[in-house]
Amino acid sequence: MNPDALRGHMDALLLSVLEREPLHGYAIIEALQERSGGALSVPTGTVYPALRRLERIGYLSSEWATVGGRRRRTYRLTESGRRQLEGERSAWREFTGVIGSVLRAEASGPA
């Protein structure tokens, strides 16, 4: 998967994976991998800064927890983040529709 292709869609992925339940960064990476059938390997250097950015914007909130001696920062969707996720979903549908319409235009041409 070309990294550049993810540009602008990372937010949607992260918000989406947090829709069901709060998760910490490491678990988010695993969840993305799992949900994508192994196709998405998002590096930590992408995920952690992105989560902080989303928190700064107000789409996520976080709190520290210690589990088994290890420190985790658990992120949770805010109300604003939940609304944003809806927006991301419809933006995704529009995006795929638009690009798809260009890519699918038959080589034979219109009437």
Add this chain to the structure above:
Amino acid sequence: MNPDALRGHMDALLLSVLEREPLHGYAIIEALQERSGGALSVPTGTVYPALRRLERIGYLSSEWATVGGRRRRTYRLTESGRRQLEGERSAWREFTGVIGSVLRAEASGPA
């Protein structure tokens, strides 16, 4: 349309629009707009450098023409570009499949 979303898909759009026939930059911009139902307004500062990049890579070739007193640089797909377009199309299908699978995962969760 969020500009960042186009990242990494510009090549596919440009190659696709040139599949049918050679076009010059200005006409490519109009074709993108038309094929997308008006949704895609790609600025010249994006298109012209991208076309040059694609030519440098070898996916496009170009030649100057003068029509009605105006100079045009007409771009045409090379054989390599045609193969690349096939690759871009399958990459697009994979991309939408992967992102879609993450975004569509039901909030109710698996068994």
Add this chain to the structure above:
DNA sequence: TATCTACATATAGACAGCCTACATGTAGAC
């Protein structure tokens, strides 16, 4: 005990590509 792997977070700096803004020029309409 030492070492390795999985778990867990974080930052600095590189990199790439899309964008805004600007520059330049012709043709034709009004």
Add this chain to the structure above:
DNA sequence: GTCTACATGTAGGCTGTCTATATGTAGATA
């Protein structure tokens, strides 16, 4: 004379993803 459409191009900004690196715990295994 001015305005719009046509037509190409570059410089520099911006931003987000990536690579590489740093740090540290827990548990398995030799």
